[in-house]
Amino acid sequence: MLKTVSGSRIENLWDETHANSLSESDKLLYRSNLLGSDKRVTNYGGGNTSAKVMETDPLTGAMAEVLWVKGSGGDIGTMDKAGFSTLYMEKLNALKGLYRGVAFEDEMVAYLPHCTFNLNPRAASIDTPLHAYVPKKHVDHVHPDAIIAIAAASNSKELTQQIFGGSIGWLPWKKPGYELGLWLEDFCLKNPDAKGVVLESHGLFCWDDDAEVCYATTLETINHAIAWFEEQTADIPAFGGERHTALPSAERRRVAAALMPAIRGMISGDSHKVGHFDDQDAVLQFVGANDMPRLAALGTSCPDHFLRTKIRPLVVDFDPANPDIDATLTGLTDMIEAYRADYTAYYERCKNADSPAIRDPNAVVYLVPGVGMITFAKDKATARISGEFYVNAINVMRGSDAVSNYQGLPEQEAFDIEYWLLEEAKLQRMPQPKALAGRVAIVTGGAGGIGAATAVRYLSEGACVVLADIDKASLAETAQTLAGKFGKDVVRTVEMNVTSEEAVIAAYADMAVEFGGVDIVVSNAGIASSAKVEDTSLELWNKNMSILSTGYFLVAREAFKVLMAQGIGGSMVFVASKNGLAASPGAAAYCTAKASEIHLARCLALEGAPHGIRVNVVNPDAVLRGSKIWSGEWLDQRAATYGTDKGGLEEMYRERSLLKRSVLPEDIAEACYFFASDLSSKSTGNIINVDAGNVQAFTR
Structure with a gap:
C-alpha cells in the first residue's frame, strides 16, 4: 500500500537495525520500497533507484562491480528483487567507446543486454546510464511534486539556486537516455560537493556512497522544497482563485454517473475503456479555479506524467452554478470530436519520417468544473493510476505557477517521448489483452455459488466485476476472496435487493461512477420454493414472481438505459432453470417464475438486437454445491418430494440425467462466459441447458 504520513513533511522510515542485517542488494530493495511508499516522493511506476555492489562473478569467481538498477517497468514501492536489472560496471x-553521439543514442539500448550480469532476465531500462555514470555507489531518481514544481517553472535554474544553494545542482531539459547519463557524470565530476541535481521538467537525482545517507538526502531535499513552497505561497490563492464552487458530494456523483457511460461509449470504438472518478479536494480546487483552462491547455511537464495523461486533458463544458446535464450530454459529441481533431493535428505537426502510426486520439483525462476528474484507460488500474499522475501534475502546477510561470513540455519534445520508437517497442512487447479486457460486468446473486464462479470466470479474462447480493456478510466475504486473487481494482460490491426499484437504480449509478458503465449483465439472483399448488400461499407465489420475474425485469430495464447511453452494445445473460422449460412436481410458483424469465429474455432480445445488445439464457439444473438456495427448507422439500434424504439428493439428480454427471457452479459459469464473450457475438435469444441432459427440457 502507498503510504502518506500526516502533515506536510515526509517521514524518514529508515530502520538502522533492520538495514544493517541486509546485504547491499537487499538494502537497495529496502530503500526503494521506502521511497515508493509515499506518492509525494514518486508516483506509481515512477522513478528508479540503484546501487553499485561487489558481487562474485559466476564464471571467474573473482569479484566484480555490478550495477543493480530498477529494470524496465515495475514500481519501486511494490517491487521485489526480481525487478532489478544487474549489469557489469566494467562493460x-x-x-562509452561505442557511443557515436546524441543522434545515435537510442542504439545504445541494444548494447545493454550484452552487459548483463548472471544472466538476469530483467530488461534494463532507458535510465540505466543515468545511474551507471554517476560516480557514487547509491543513486535515487524520483519525481516529487515539490521538486517538479521547481523543474517546471520558467526560471527553474534560478529557483533551484535560490532554494538549495550549491548543494543541489540543475541541468536543462534532456530526454532520458545515454546522453543524459553522460551529462550527469560530467556534472558530478565538476561539482564534487553536490548532493543531487534537479532535471528541468523532469525530477530529482540524489546520490551518496552510503545507502542510508542517500535515502535521507532524497527526503531532506524534498522536505526542504515543501517547506519553501509553503512559506512562499501561504497567502497566494491557488490557481488564481475560485471560479466555480464544487457541488455537494452526492450531486457530483450523480453528474459523473450520467457523463461517464456517454463518454465511455464515444471513446470505446476500437477497444472498451474502463473509467475512474476522482473528486478529492485537490482535484475540486483545480477544476473550479480561474486559471484551470489556461494551465490544463499547457499540458504536463514530467515525462512520467505526460505518458500517463496524454498531451493535455479535455475540459468538459459544464457550469455547476447552472447544472444542465442534458445540455452537457448533447454537447459531448462535439467536445470529443474537437479533442480528436486537435490531437490529430498535433500528431501531423510533430510526426517524423519514422514515427509510429497515430494512436488512440481520445483524451485520457476529463476535467468537469464543480464535479471532479474522470479518467479512462484500457483497464481500471491504468485509469486510476492515470488519475493519480494528473493529481501530481495539479500539485506541480499549483506550486510552479504560484512562484513563477508554469510551463509544460515543448510540444515537439512531448511528441518525441510519446511516439519514441523505444517506447513503441515496449508497447509492442506487451501481452495481448484478454478476451474480456475493458469490459464491465454486474452479477446479481454474486455471493452465491453460481454468481461467484461466474465472477471468477469473468475476472480471469480481464473483466471488472460488480457483485450484487442481498446477503451483506456473504457479499463481503466473496469480494475479499476475489480481490485477493485478482486485485482490488477490479472488484466492487453493491448490497442490492433486486425487487427494490430504488436499489437497482442506485446500483447502476454506483457502477457507472466506479467503472464507467456496464457491458455484461448476469441476472442470477434467486430463491427456490417447493409446495403443492393447494399449499402455495399468495405470499409465496408473489415472492417467487417478485424476485425471479420482477427482479430480472428491473435489473434488465436499468441495464438497457446504460447500454443505450453507451451505444456500444452489450450482453445480458439470464440464469434461469431447467424448470422454466420442464415442469416439476410441487414447485408451481418457482417453475412459472422461471418460465417468465425465459420469455422476458426473448422479448429483450428483440428490443436489444438493433442496438447490439444480446440477451441469452443459461438453464442450470440441480447445482447443489455452493448454492445458497439448496440450504434450509428447499433442500428438505425437494428431498421429501423425491423420497430421499439430503445425502442422496445429488446422487438422484446425477442418475436421472442423460449423461449421469453432476452439474457444478463452474459449468454454469462457463456458459455465462460464452454468452458474454465475442465467441457468441452472433447469438441472441438463445438458450443453453447445462443440466447434464434432460429430455423434458430439450428446446423445441
Whole structure:
C-alpha cells in the first residue's frame, strides 16, 4: 500500500537495525520500497533507484562491480528483487567507446543486454546510464511534486539556486537516455560537493556512497522544497482563485454517473475503456479555479506524467452554478470530436519520417468544473493510476505557477517521448489483452455459488466485476476472496435487493461512477420454493414472481438505459432453470417464475438486437454445491418430494440425467462466459441447458 504520513513533511522510515542485517542488494530493495511508499516522493511506476555492489562473478569467481538498477517497468514501492536489472560496471563503462553521439543514442539500448550480469532476465531500462555514470555507489531518481514544481517553472535554474544553494545542482531539459547519463557524470565530476541535481521538467537525482545517507538526502531535499513552497505561497490563492464552487458530494456523483457511460461509449470504438472518478479536494480546487483552462491547455511537464495523461486533458463544458446535464450530454459529441481533431493535428505537426502510426486520439483525462476528474484507460488500474499522475501534475502546477510561470513540455519534445520508437517497442512487447479486457460486468446473486464462479470466470479474462447480493456478510466475504486473487481494482460490491426499484437504480449509478458503465449483465439472483399448488400461499407465489420475474425485469430495464447511453452494445445473460422449460412436481410458483424469465429474455432480445445488445439464457439444473438456495427448507422439500434424504439428493439428480454427471457452479459459469464473450457475438435469444441432459427440457 502507498503510504502518506500526516502533515506536510515526509517521514524518514529508515530502520538502522533492520538495514544493517541486509546485504547491499537487499538494502537497495529496502530503500526503494521506502521511497515508493509515499506518492509525494514518486508516483506509481515512477522513478528508479540503484546501487553499485561487489558481487562474485559466476564464471571467474573473482569479484566484480555490478550495477543493480530498477529494470524496465515495475514500481519501486511494490517491487521485489526480481525487478532489478544487474549489469557489469566494467562493460557499462566500455560502452562509452561505442557511443557515436546524441543522434545515435537510442542504439545504445541494444548494447545493454550484452552487459548483463548472471544472466538476469530483467530488461534494463532507458535510465540505466543515468545511474551507471554517476560516480557514487547509491543513486535515487524520483519525481516529487515539490521538486517538479521547481523543474517546471520558467526560471527553474534560478529557483533551484535560490532554494538549495550549491548543494543541489540543475541541468536543462534532456530526454532520458545515454546522453543524459553522460551529462550527469560530467556534472558530478565538476561539482564534487553536490548532493543531487534537479532535471528541468523532469525530477530529482540524489546520490551518496552510503545507502542510508542517500535515502535521507532524497527526503531532506524534498522536505526542504515543501517547506519553501509553503512559506512562499501561504497567502497566494491557488490557481488564481475560485471560479466555480464544487457541488455537494452526492450531486457530483450523480453528474459523473450520467457523463461517464456517454463518454465511455464515444471513446470505446476500437477497444472498451474502463473509467475512474476522482473528486478529492485537490482535484475540486483545480477544476473550479480561474486559471484551470489556461494551465490544463499547457499540458504536463514530467515525462512520467505526460505518458500517463496524454498531451493535455479535455475540459468538459459544464457550469455547476447552472447544472444542465442534458445540455452537457448533447454537447459531448462535439467536445470529443474537437479533442480528436486537435490531437490529430498535433500528431501531423510533430510526426517524423519514422514515427509510429497515430494512436488512440481520445483524451485520457476529463476535467468537469464543480464535479471532479474522470479518467479512462484500457483497464481500471491504468485509469486510476492515470488519475493519480494528473493529481501530481495539479500539485506541480499549483506550486510552479504560484512562484513563477508554469510551463509544460515543448510540444515537439512531448511528441518525441510519446511516439519514441523505444517506447513503441515496449508497447509492442506487451501481452495481448484478454478476451474480456475493458469490459464491465454486474452479477446479481454474486455471493452465491453460481454468481461467484461466474465472477471468477469473468475476472480471469480481464473483466471488472460488480457483485450484487442481498446477503451483506456473504457479499463481503466473496469480494475479499476475489480481490485477493485478482486485485482490488477490479472488484466492487453493491448490497442490492433486486425487487427494490430504488436499489437497482442506485446500483447502476454506483457502477457507472466506479467503472464507467456496464457491458455484461448476469441476472442470477434467486430463491427456490417447493409446495403443492393447494399449499402455495399468495405470499409465496408473489415472492417467487417478485424476485425471479420482477427482479430480472428491473435489473434488465436499468441495464438497457446504460447500454443505450453507451451505444456500444452489450450482453445480458439470464440464469434461469431447467424448470422454466420442464415442469416439476410441487414447485408451481418457482417453475412459472422461471418460465417468465425465459420469455422476458426473448422479448429483450428483440428490443436489444438493433442496438447490439444480446440477451441469452443459461438453464442450470440441480447445482447443489455452493448454492445458497439448496440450504434450509428447499433442500428438505425437494428431498421429501423425491423420497430421499439430503445425502442422496445429488446422487438422484446425477442418475436421472442423460449423461449421469453432476452439474457444478463452474459449468454454469462457463456458459455465462460464452454468452458474454465475442465467441457468441452472433447469438441472441438463445438458450443453453447445462443440466447434464434432460429430455423434458430439450428446446423445441
